[in-house]
Amino acid sequence: MYQFTYHRVDSARKAANLAEKNEDAKFLAGGMTLLPTMKQRLASPSALIDLNPASEKLAGIEVKGRNVHIGAMTRHYDVANSKDVQEAIPALAELAGMIGDPAVRHRGTIGGSVANNDPAADYPSACLALNATIHTNKRKISADEFFTGLFETALEPGELITKIVFPVPSKAAYMKFPNPASRYAMVGVFVAKKGKDVRVAVTGAGSSGVFRAGKFEAALTAKFHVKALEGVSASAEGLNSDIHADAAYRAHLIGVMARRAVNKANGK
């Protein structure tokens, strides 16, 4: 790890102020990705702004009307085990319980995962399929505009996620084919239906990160049933190929995971 200056902050405002003064600073949330990246010297921030002392203000789960608000510093373990999330959006609680392993879930945060936008991370698919709104210290960004590419988001330098607001869907499910070694999604598909609107988001597969599967959405909007997906398949174009799975296999998995997710969302 390269040398950095360490700052402890107890509020989002102080964190943002410090970030403005330190151009190469990074926010430290759970650190489950940032610290391993720094160990490998793939990241070398000049300063770390530790948000953990601000957890009390930046973490927490609240149901307000037909929305679930989740604070940026809320740990995966707390999302997975929240009665409120389990009741309102069970698919989201299940997704959180599939991330990493128990020790990682105790530490990793939703804000950190969403800000990092790892192409194989789970949360970005939930944000996109559920049409979540990402709140920052400056503005609100819709999920459709937030995820802009591989490890890239609409966040500006020094901009900090404060919470994520998920509209409660009428039906939703997440199905993941985990890489057998890393447990990251080789392909993960999040399907959500709210009113007539159906959204299908795919993680783990796209070479530019999470994306919506338009053909699947159109078919499922006509009829939200697995039969509507007969003859619908994903294209291998723009998908990742690596030693674990080539693009054609990933395209196939998208279809399989989508079908399983629709069945699950329909209680089958």
Place this chain on the structure above:
Amino acid sequence: MPKVSMTVNGKEVSGNIDSRTLLVQFLRDTLRLTGTHVGCDTSQCGCCVVHVDGKALKSCTVLALTLEGANVTTIEGLATDGKLHPMQEAFRENHALQCGFCTPGMIMTSVDIVNRKGNKLDEQTIRHELEGNLCRCTGYHNIVKAVAAGAEAMAK
């Protein structure tokens, strides 16, 4: 160098450390508590699991400075008055180790599983919950038996 203070195994400790110091380095190098092991240093293997404020964490992937004021328990903190913790005893009884390198992390994770899931654990639950801990010797079979036995013993 910045200063950090925390409670480790019931004792107040502090040290002036490089900001890059990981919790596991603070435990092993500064405090000389070498029961916590470093297997992979990439948060895969779980040899470094300790409890921080009652929850299992991988101490190779958390900065010591971030744990100012925290309450840490390591494998050295489980036994009381020279008597092994029931989970340690269960690992011994069931021959749940061969080389022993993963054992501290296995035991700390196992106690955490019991804290979260209770004293009656089926095999499937144990195997699933241990997915963040790797053992390259045993094939896990005796570890699973030990966790089930240790969990029951912890109820007594």
